[in-house]
Amino acid sequence: MHLAQYEVNIFKALAHPLRLTILKKLCKDELCVCELNEDEMFSQSNISQHLRILKDAELVVQRKEGLNVYYKVKDQRLIELIRLADEMIKKNLSEMDL
Amino acid sequence: MHLAQYEVNIFKALAHPLRLTILKKLCKDELCVCELNEDEMFSQSNISQHLRILKDAELVVQRKEGLNVYYKVKDQRLIELIRLADEMIKKNLSEMDL
DNA sequence: TAATTACATTAGAAAGTTCTAATATAGTTA
DNA sequence: TAACTATATTAGAACTTTCTAATGTAATTA
Numbered sequence: 001m002h003l004a005q006y007e008v009n010i011f012k013a014l015a016h017p018l019r020l021t022i023l024k025k026l027c028k029d030e031l032c033v034c035e036l037n038e039d040e041m042f043s044q045s046n047i048s049q050h051l052r053i054l055k056d057a058e059l060v061v062q063r064k065e066g067l068n069v070y071y072k073v074k075d076q077r078l079i080e081l082i083r084l085a086d087e088m089i090k091k092n093l094s095e096m097d098l
Numbered sequence: 099m100h101l102a103q104y105e106v107n108i109f110k111a112l113a114h115p116l117r118l119t120i121l122k123k124l125c126k127d128e129l130c131v132c133e134l135n136e137d138e139m140f141s142q143s144n145i146s147q148h149l150r151i152l153k154d155a156e157l158v159v160q161r162k163e164g165l166n167v168y169y170k171v172k173d174q175r176l177i178e179l180i181r182l183a184d185e186m187i188k189k190n191l192s193e194m195d196l
Numbered sequence: 197t198a199a200t201t202a203c204a205t206t207a208g209a210a211a212g213t214t215c216t217a218a219t220a221t222a223g224t225t226a
Numbered sequence: 227t228a229a230c231t232a233t234a235t236t237a238g239a240a241c242t243t244t245c246t247a248a249t250g251t252a253a254t255t256a
Contacts, residue, residue, distance in 0.1 A: 005115070007184065010187070011110075011112035012109075012243095015106055017102050033202070033204095034202065043247090045204080046246080048205085049205085051204095064252095064253090067252080067253055068202065069204095075186045075190075078182075078186065081182040081183060084176075084182070086101065087175060088179075089101060092172075110213095132232065135233095141215085141217090143218090146233060146235080147235085149234095150235090162223090164224075165222080
C-alpha cells in the first residue's frame with residue numbers, strides 16, 4: 001500500500017460524526033471503552049466497530065488492563081489536524097455572516 | 099447545520115484518492131478544469147463531479163473566464179492539514195521498519 | 197467451575213458513494 | 227444563427243459503509 005491510500009484511510013476514518021466525537025474525547029485523556037459507552041446514544045457494538053476503524057487507520061492505540069481496554073490518540077498531530085479543520089469552518093461561517 | 103456536520107463533510111471530501119490528487123495540484127496553482135483533465139485517468143464528467151464535492155465542502159473556490167472554469171484551494175490551512183496527515187503516516191511507516 | 201463483566205465479531209438489511217454513459221448548458225467562433 | 231468547446235448534470239448499476247441484533251471471547255469473581 002502506498003502513501004495516497006494511507007492518506008485516504010485517515011480521512012475516511014475521520015469522516016464520521018461518532019468517530020470524531022470519540023477522537024475529540026481521546027484527545028484529552030486515555031479512556032476505556034466503558035467510559036466512551038457512557039454518554040453516547042450508540043450501542044456498545046457500534047462503538048466497538050468504530051474504535052476498530054480508528055485503530056485500523058492507526059489513529060488510536062489500545063492497551064488492555066484486566067477486563068477493560070483503554071484507547072488513546074496515537075499521534076498528537078491528529079489533534080492539530082482536527083483543530084485546523086475547525087478553524088477553516090469557523091472562518092467560512094464568519095464570512096457568511098457578513 | 100452545526101460544526102460537527104461541517105467537519106464531517108470536510109473529511110468526507112478529503113476521503114477519496116482523486117480528490118486528494120486534485121487538491122494537491124490546486125495547492126500549488128489555480129488550475130482550469132481542462133488542466134486537471136489532462137493527466138488524469140478519469141473521465142471529464144467524473145472530475146467535474148469530484149470538483150463539485152470539493153466545492154460543496156467549501157475546500158475550493160471557482161472562477162469563470164470565458165469557456166474555462168478555474169479552481170483553487172479556498173484556505174491555505176487545508177495544505178497544512180494534508181501535510182500533517184502525511185507526516186503522521188510517514189512516522190507510522192518509519193516505526194514499522196524498526 | 198459457573199456466572200458475570202467488558203469488549204469484539206459477525207451477518208445482513210438499509211443507506212450512501214462512485215463510476216460510466218448520455219445529455220444539458222453557456223460562452224465562443226465561423 | 228449554427229456549430230463548437232469546456233464544463234456540468236442526470237440516471238442508474240455496482241460497490242461500500244453503517245447500523246442493529248445476535249453471538250463469541252477472555253478476564254474476573256463467586
